[in-house]
Amino acid sequence: MGYEVSNIHKSYGDLKVLDDVSIKFEKNMTTCILGPSGCGKTTLLNIISGMLPADKGKVIGFENENIGFVFQEDRLIPWKSVYDNIDFVIRGKIDKKNRREIINKYLNLVGLEYYKDYYPNSLSGGMKQRISILRAFIYPSEILIMDEPFKSLDINTKEVVTKFFLNLKKSRDKTCIIVTHDIEEAAILGDNITIFTQKPTKVQRIIKNRLSLEDRIKNKEELDKLKKTIEGEFVF
Ligand SMILES: Nc1ncnc2c1ncn2[C@@H]1O[C@H](COP(=O)(O)OP(=O)(O)OP(=O)(O)O)[C@@H](O)[C@H]1O
Numbered sequence: 001m002g003y004e005v006s007n008i009h010k011s012y013g014d015l016k017v018l019d020d021v022s023i024k025f026e027k028n029m030t031t032c033i034l035g036p037s038g039c040g041k042t043t044l045l046n047i048i049s050g051m052l053p054a055d056k057g058k059v060i061g062f063e064n065e066n067i068g069f070v071f072q073e074d075r076l077i078p079w080k081s082v083y084d085n086i087d088f089v090i091r092g093k094i095d096k097k098n099r100r101e102i103i104n105k106y107l108n109l110v111g112l113e114y115y116k117d118y119y120p121n122s123l124s125g126g127m128k129q130r131i132s133i134l135r136a137f138i139y140p141s142e143i144l145i146m147d148e149p150f151k152s153l154d155i156n157t158k159e160v161v162t163k164f165f166l167n168l169k170k171s172r173d174k175t176c177i178i179v180t181h182d183i184e185e186a187a188i189l190g191d192n193i194t195i196f197t198q199k200p201t202k203v204q205r206i207i208k209n210r211l212s213l214e215d216r217i218k219n220k221e222e223l224d225k226l227k228k229t230i231e232g233e234f235v236f
Contacts, residue, residue, distance in 0.1 A: 002027060003143065003175060008057035010043055017043050019200035021057075025192075027142075030169065030176040032186040035196030036235060041179040045145055048177070066093075066141035068174075072148045074128040076120040076135075083107075083116040086135045093140050106138050109171060110164065126157035130164050137168045146178045150185060162188055166213050183234060187226045188216045195233045205233045 003025040010018040017040040025031045035041050046052035048062055049069075076085045086103050094102065107113040112130065120128055129149065136144055149165075150158045162185070169176070180186055186193045187209065195204040207229060215222055 003061040004058075005044070005048060006058040006060060008044065008047060008059075009055045010040065010047065010052075011055060016200040018047075018054075019202050021196075021201060021203055023194050023203065023206075025175055025177060027175050028173040029191040030178060030189055031192045031194060032190030033177065033179045033194050033196065034183065034186040034190075034230065034234060035179075035181060035201065036198055037181060039196045039199055039201045041181075041196065042147055045147055045177070045179060049145060062143065065143050066139070068136035068139040068141040068144045070129075070132050070136045070144070070146040070149045072151045074120065074125075074132045076128055076131060078120050081117050081119055082112070082123075082131055085120070085131065086138055089135055089139055102138060106134060110134060110168065124157070126153055126161055129153060129157075129161050133161070133165055133168065137172055137174065142175055144174045144176045146176065148179055148181075150180070150182070158185075163217060165189065166217070170213065183227050183230050184223075187223055187230060193230060195230065198235055204235070207233070 004023065006022050008018050008021045021044065023031065033041055033044065043052065047054045048059055049067055050063070077088065080088060083103060087099055090099055104113065107116055110130070112134070115123065115127065123131070133149065150161055153161060166189070178189055191209050193207040193209060195207070196202070197204045209226065211219065211222055211226060
């Protein structure tokens, strides 16, 4: 079963935000939703996750799924260690012995095992966001929704965390939806890039990213070409 939103309309009072938005989210691919500030990206995510009703239109495939989330701020629990922050979220979904195995396996895989007893306050912003992303990846869900996950990071940290995400993505299949207003982020992370217009918001264009994950990091020339194509469609 695929995931889809079809002909979604949403207004807040007189403010028309989403105006007939349809997107197909390919399974195990990353769809980036790129749009100007205030165009309704978070509104759409809330509709997809069932937190907000649409005025009109259909949400298909998401209804009975577990969904993992990553937000702009890390949302780690300050009084729990890195290990317990992850354990807390998957408790109830996986039994205790398997939880320990899975958490340790993933912490090792991404080279963060050293930090497992650390508390969030003693970690940098980039490290906290890496833990949040890791936690969402370990959470047993088909779908991962990320709302501007790199927005609060400085440019160097953003690069580290972006690569971290791509490596995790290689290790485990997930259908990811990432909201951003950053063209480079969309070009690097998105297998499909959906560009929104200004409000009332429609889909301006959907661009398929044909670059391999390696090229997105290393082939600056090809990445620049893709960024130019996106730029040509994107109204700030
Ligand atoms: N509960 C609400 N009541 C009234 N207006 C709202 C509500 N939530 C959002 N809006 C308005 O709807 C529009 C879309 O908001 P939304 O947060 O979905 O946009 P966004 O694209 O995620 O914005 P940003 O990029 O700034 O995070 C904005 O103009 C916002 O002010």
